[in-house]
Amino acid sequence: MKTTLFLLCLLFTTAAFAQRAGMTSNSQPQVYEFQDHPAFASYAPMARERSILASTSFSFGQGERPASDFPQQATAAETVSLGAIARELRQQHALVKKSRVVWVNQ
Numbered sequence: 001m002k003t004t005l006f007l008l009c010l011l012f013t014t015a016a017f018a019q020r021a022g023m024t025s026n027s028q029p030q031v032y033e034f035q036d037h038p039a040f041a042s043y044a045p046m047a048r049e050r051s052i053l054a055s056t057s058f059s060f061g062q063g064e065r066p067a068s069d070f071p072q073q074a075t076a077a078e079t080v081s082l083g084a085i086a087r088e089l090r091q092q093h094a095l096v097k098k099s100r101v102v103w104v105n106q
Helices: 002-021 082-095
Strands: none
Touching: none
């Protein structure tokens, strides 16, 4: 097993050096030039404003309205307090069958 591993490492090292031998070491920097497009970053007038809404009317509002202007809609279910929900969950938890074995990891 050790011999096989050694031979594989030797083979991979030889392959890596063979790839590097084809390249020439050059200390000159490589300058990359990107393709240019004539319409790239050119100045143009802005387009006219277009509405994306179905209606053509425009309205603008500013300020705050009191909460009394927005009536609360009646809900189908009565609101239950958080305390009542907690008491109900505690009663349900007390009725659940408990485990006979308790594991303590030490």
